[in-house]
Amino acid sequence: MWARLLALIVKELLVVLRDPRSRFILVGPPVVQLVVFAFAATLEVKNVDLVVLNRDEGASGLELVRRIEGSPTFRSVLAVHDPKALQKAIDQQQAICAVHIGPSFSRDLVAGRPASVQFMLDGRRSNAAQIVNGYLGTIVNTYVADENERSHRVASTPRVVPRNWFNPNLTFTWFTVPGLIAIVAQLIGLIVTALSVARERELGTFDQLMVAPLRTPEILLGKLIPPMLIGLAHITLYVLATVLIFSVPLRGSLLLLYGSALFFLAAVAGIGLFISSLCATQQQAILGAFLFLAPATLLSGFATPIENMPPWLQPLTTVNPLRYFLVVTRGVFLKAMPFAEVVKSTVPLFFIAVVTLTVAAWLFRRRTE
Amino acid sequence: MSKTLVRLHAVTKRFGDAPPALDAVSGSVSAGAITGLVGPDGAGKTTLIRLMAGLVTAEHGSLDVLGFNPATQSASIHTAIGYMPQRFGLYEDLTVEENLTLYADLRALPTAQRADVFEELLAFTDLRSFKTRPAGKLSGGMKQKLGLACALIRKPRLLLLDEPTVGVDPISRRELWRMVRGLRDEGVGVVWSTAYLDEAEACDRVLLMNAGKLLFDGPPRELTRRTEGRVFRMVDIEGRRRPALAATLALPEVIDGVVQGRAIRVVARDAQHVPSVPREAGPHARLLPASPRFEDSFIDILGGGPGGESKLAEGVRAIPGRGENVIEARALTKRFGDFTAASEISFNVSRGEIFGLLGPNGAGKSTTFRMLCGLLKPTSGEGRVAGIDLRRDTAGARGRLGYMAQKFSLYGDLSARQNLRFFAGVYGLSGARKRQQIEQMIDVFALSAHLDMASRELPLGFKQRLALACAVMHEPEALFLDEPTSGVDPITRREFWCHINGLVEKGVAAVVTTHFMEEAEYCDRISLIYRGRSIALGSPDELKARAVTKDRPEPTMEDAFVALVEAYDRTQVAA
Incomplete structure (x- = not known):
C-alpha cells in the first residue's frame, strides 16, 4: 500500500512540476496576489484633496485651516472664496471634501457658544468619504478642545485617547498580508486538486490509472496529499515573505499555524477533488475552481468584515473554511493566539474537511464506477 | 492522360x-x-x-x-x-x-x-x-x-x-x-x-x-507487383501456429510473415528461393502460392519485417496450465438509461489464447472490453479475470491484468523512465525486483536512448513500445489491448504482435479490440459485436467459412463481417 501510494504522490508532484502550464499556476497567481493585495488593494485613504472656504475672519478659522493643512493625509488643500467654487470642486472630483468655516466661527468659540464647521463630502466615493469625515472630525474636535483648555473657558472636556492593540500604528499590511497566507493556500490547494483528475481525464491517462490495482482510498489519498504538500510549501514561502519583506511581527506559534493549515488544506482539497471529479477537461476545472474561489474570498472576512454583511448572508460564511483559517493566520501573527483559540477555529475546519472529503470521495467513486 | x-x-x-x-x-x-x-x-x-x-x-x-x-x-x-x-x-x-x-x-x-x-x-x-x-x-x-x-x-x-x-x-x-x-x-x-x-x-x-x-x-498494382511470386500461404500447420511463425521468420529467405487464420502468410526475400517449411509447422505443412497484397510490398520497400524473436517473451517465465480459463465473461450486460450498449455477452479466453472483439465503433465492443478490465460496472452478468470476480475484488483482479489503450495514455509530461517507475510502483513492484523489471523493459524495448525525454515527445513507435512496457512490466496473466495498433506503421505493428505472440506462447491470455479486419486474423477466436450483441463467435476461418458463396469461394475477413451483419439484420427484420 505504501509503495503504491508513494508512487502516486511522486507521479502527481512530477506531473505538476514538469508541465509548464501547471508550473505557471504555481508561480504566477501567488506572486500577482502578493503584489496586488499587499500594495494596491489597500483600504487606507491617503493623498486626499480638499477645498476650504474660510469665511471666518478671526484667528481660530485660520488656525483650523493650518491644522488641516498640516495633516499628512491631505495632499492638497485649496482655498476658495466662493460657495459656488466649493460645489464645483466636488462636482468635478477635484476634491473629495469641501470644508466650510462660517463667518461666526471665531466669535462663537470665544463666546463659548457651540461653533460649527460644515463638511461637504463626495458620496459617490462613500467609503473614502466616511474615512475623510472621521479624520477631519478628529482634527476639528481636537482643535476645539485645545482651544477651550487653553482659555479655560470650559472646565475640561473629556478627551478620547485611542490605543490600538496588536497593530499600534494600524499598518494596513499587518492586516492584509497574514490574511494573504490563507488566500494563497486556498488558491493553490484548490486549483492543483481541481486540475488533477480533470487533467487525467482530458489527456486519457485516467483509464490507465484505473486499471492499476489501486483501491479507491489509495487513489484519493494520492490525489489529495500532493496538493496539500504544495499548499504547505506556499504557506512557508508566504510566511517568510510576511516576516522578511513586510516586517509583520510573528508573535504566535508556527506549529499551531501549520497544524491548523493541514485541516484547512484538507477541506479545500476536498472541494477541489469534488470539482475535478465533475469535470472532463482542465478548462472546466479552472472555471469551476474560480466559481468557488470568488465568493469564498468575498464571504471570508478577508477584505470586508463579516459583521457588515446582511444577516441573511452571514450564516453562509459559517461553512466557508477560509473564514476560520483567516482568524488563525491573523491571530498567530499579530496576537500570539493561544492553543485553545486556535483549536476553536480549527474544529469547524475539521468538520468541513470531513464533509468535503466524504462528498468528493462519493462523487469520485460514482463518476468512475 | x-x-x-x-x-x-x-x-x-x-x-x-x-x-x-x-x-x-x-x-x-x-x-x-x-x-x-x-x-x-x-x-x-x-x-x-x-x-x-x-x-x-x-x-x-x-x-x-x-x-x-x-x-x-x-x-x-x-x-x-x-x-x-x-x-x-x-x-x-x-x-x-x-x-x-x-x-x-x-x-x-x-x-x-x-x-x-x-x-x-x-x-x-x-x-x-x-x-x-x-x-x-x-x-x-x-x-x-x-x-x-x-x-x-x-x-x-x-x-x-x-x-x-x-x-x-x-x-x-x-x-x-x-x-x-x-x-x-x-x-x-x-x-x-x-x-x-x-x-x-x-x-x-x-x-x-x-x-x-x-x-x-x-498505380497500387505496380507496387503490389513488387512481391509477385514471393508470397505464400503456409497451410495444414499442425499444432500451434505462433511458434511456427516465429520459426518461419527466423529463416534467412523470409522477410515477412503474419498469422492469417489457421494459415501463415509468408513473403520471400526473392522469387528464386522458395522458403522452406520449418519443423515447428509439423510434417504436413506446405506452401501454396498466394496473390500479393499492397502491405506485402510496403514491408518490402521498408526493408522487411522485424523478425520473430521477442526478447520480452524470453525474459518472462512460462505460466503453467494451458487451456485454463483466465478471462471469463458471463452474460455481461450494460445499459445506459434505456440504451443497451452491450447485451448478454459471454465468452472465455484461456491461457495462450488471443481473443478478438471485432466490430464497428459504437457497436459495444469497447463497453464489453471496459467491463472486463474493471473500468465499467456491468448492469448485470459478471466478469472474471484469473478466477477473481471483478465485482468482489476489483483491485485484486486488476493486479493480474495489463491494459493498453488505443490512444497514448501514459503521462506525457513525465519522462520514459519516470513512467516506468510510476507503473512499477502502482503495480506493487519494489526494491530489487522493481529495478530489475525496469532494466529489462529498457533493454527489451531499446528505450535507453530516450529515457529522459518527456514521453509525449517520443516518436510514435517508441510511445507504442513504452505503453506496452508499462502494461506488461508486472507480468500479468491477462492482457487487454484496445485497438493497439491503429494508425501505426506495419513494421511497428509486426514488432508489437511479435511480443504479444511471444507472451501468449508463455501462457498469457489476451483480449484485443479491433476494427481492423487484417488484425482480426491474428486472433485465435473472434466475437463479432454488432448493435450491442455478439452475433458470431468462432475462429477467423470458421467465420470466413460462413461467408463462402458460389461467387466468393475465398472471402476475406471483411466479406465475412459484411455477410454476417447482413444476415443478422435480416433475422431482426424477420423477427
Whole structure:
C-alpha cells in the first residue's frame, strides 16, 4: 500500500512540476496576489484633496485651516472664496471634501457658544468619504478642545485617547498580508486538486490509472496529499515573505499555524477533488475552481468584515473554511493566539474537511464506477 | 492522360524543431481519378491535404492547385474544392437538413438550386429518411456520409478527404467508396487519405508515405507487383501456429510473415528461393502460392519485417496450465438509461489464447472490453479475470491484468523512465525486483536512448513500445489491448504482435479490440459485436467459412463481417 501510494504522490508532484502550464499556476497567481493585495488593494485613504472656504475672519478659522493643512493625509488643500467654487470642486472630483468655516466661527468659540464647521463630502466615493469625515472630525474636535483648555473657558472636556492593540500604528499590511497566507493556500490547494483528475481525464491517462490495482482510498489519498504538500510549501514561502519583506511581527506559534493549515488544506482539497471529479477537461476545472474561489474570498472576512454583511448572508460564511483559517493566520501573527483559540477555529475546519472529503470521495467513486 | 489538378514539387514542411512533416514530396493529382494518400499516422498525410487546401503554407518547393498558388490564392482554391477534414465540422444539434442548409449558406449556393442539390445529395448518401434527425444522433458511418454531402454542396473539381473511413463500419465504408467512385466517374479529382493499406488497392493511383517521405508514386498494382511470386500461404500447420511463425521468420529467405487464420502468410526475400517449411509447422505443412497484397510490398520497400524473436517473451517465465480459463465473461450486460450498449455477452479466453472483439465503433465492443478490465460496472452478468470476480475484488483482479489503450495514455509530461517507475510502483513492484523489471523493459524495448525525454515527445513507435512496457512490466496473466495498433506503421505493428505472440506462447491470455479486419486474423477466436450483441463467435476461418458463396469461394475477413451483419439484420427484420 505504501509503495503504491508513494508512487502516486511522486507521479502527481512530477506531473505538476514538469508541465509548464501547471508550473505557471504555481508561480504566477501567488506572486500577482502578493503584489496586488499587499500594495494596491489597500483600504487606507491617503493623498486626499480638499477645498476650504474660510469665511471666518478671526484667528481660530485660520488656525483650523493650518491644522488641516498640516495633516499628512491631505495632499492638497485649496482655498476658495466662493460657495459656488466649493460645489464645483466636488462636482468635478477635484476634491473629495469641501470644508466650510462660517463667518461666526471665531466669535462663537470665544463666546463659548457651540461653533460649527460644515463638511461637504463626495458620496459617490462613500467609503473614502466616511474615512475623510472621521479624520477631519478628529482634527476639528481636537482643535476645539485645545482651544477651550487653553482659555479655560470650559472646565475640561473629556478627551478620547485611542490605543490600538496588536497593530499600534494600524499598518494596513499587518492586516492584509497574514490574511494573504490563507488566500494563497486556498488558491493553490484548490486549483492543483481541481486540475488533477480533470487533467487525467482530458489527456486519457485516467483509464490507465484505473486499471492499476489501486483501491479507491489509495487513489484519493494520492490525489489529495500532493496538493496539500504544495499548499504547505506556499504557506512557508508566504510566511517568510510576511516576516522578511513586510516586517509583520510573528508573535504566535508556527506549529499551531501549520497544524491548523493541514485541516484547512484538507477541506479545500476536498472541494477541489469534488470539482475535478465533475469535470472532463482542465478548462472546466479552472472555471469551476474560480466559481468557488470568488465568493469564498468575498464571504471570508478577508477584505470586508463579516459583521457588515446582511444577516441573511452571514450564516453562509459559517461553512466557508477560509473564514476560520483567516482568524488563525491573523491571530498567530499579530496576537500570539493561544492553543485553545486556535483549536476553536480549527474544529469547524475539521468538520468541513470531513464533509468535503466524504462528498468528493462519493462523487469520485460514482463518476468512475 | 486526364487533366492534372494538383502538382507538387519537392514540397517540404516543418513544424518547430521536429523532423520535417513533409520532406521533399513531389507528385500529382489527376481529374477523374482517386489518388490515395496512404501511410501510417505521422506520415504527413494530413499536412499534405491541408497544404493542398491552402490552410498551411509550404516552406520549400512549389505547389499548384487548380492553377492557383495555395500560399497566395487560397480563397480561390477554397471556392473550387471540397474538403472533409478528419473531424468534419457537423453541428451535432442541427438536423441533417439544417446542416446542409448551413453549408449551402457558407458556400453561397443560390436558393433556387438548393432544392435540387439537396434532393440529389440526400439520394446519393441515402440519408433522405433521416432529414430531420440531429447530426449528433447519427451513426459514425452516417455522419461521414453527411460530412461528405456537405463537402459536395457545390460540386468541387477537387475533393480532399482526410481519413474518411476511420471508425466507420465495413458496410458504411463500402458505401462511401461507392459514392466516391461515382464522383470520380463524373470527372472529380479525389484525394483519399488512409492508414488502411487494403484501401490503397482500391485507389487509381497511390502516394505511399512514411515519416514525411514519399516512398512510392504510381498505380497500387505496380507496387503490389513488387512481391509477385514471393508470397505464400503456409497451410495444414499442425499444432500451434505462433511458434511456427516465429520459426518461419527466423529463416534467412523470409522477410515477412503474419498469422492469417489457421494459415501463415509468408513473403520471400526473392522469387528464386522458395522458403522452406520449418519443423515447428509439423510434417504436413506446405506452401501454396498466394496473390500479393499492397502491405506485402510496403514491408518490402521498408526493408522487411522485424523478425520473430521477442526478447520480452524470453525474459518472462512460462505460466503453467494451458487451456485454463483466465478471462471469463458471463452474460455481461450494460445499459445506459434505456440504451443497451452491450447485451448478454459471454465468452472465455484461456491461457495462450488471443481473443478478438471485432466490430464497428459504437457497436459495444469497447463497453464489453471496459467491463472486463474493471473500468465499467456491468448492469448485470459478471466478469472474471484469473478466477477473481471483478465485482468482489476489483483491485485484486486488476493486479493480474495489463491494459493498453488505443490512444497514448501514459503521462506525457513525465519522462520514459519516470513512467516506468510510476507503473512499477502502482503495480506493487519494489526494491530489487522493481529495478530489475525496469532494466529489462529498457533493454527489451531499446528505450535507453530516450529515457529522459518527456514521453509525449517520443516518436510514435517508441510511445507504442513504452505503453506496452508499462502494461506488461508486472507480468500479468491477462492482457487487454484496445485497438493497439491503429494508425501505426506495419513494421511497428509486426514488432508489437511479435511480443504479444511471444507472451501468449508463455501462457498469457489476451483480449484485443479491433476494427481492423487484417488484425482480426491474428486472433485465435473472434466475437463479432454488432448493435450491442455478439452475433458470431468462432475462429477467423470458421467465420470466413460462413461467408463462402458460389461467387466468393475465398472471402476475406471483411466479406465475412459484411455477410454476417447482413444476415443478422435480416433475422431482426424477420423477427
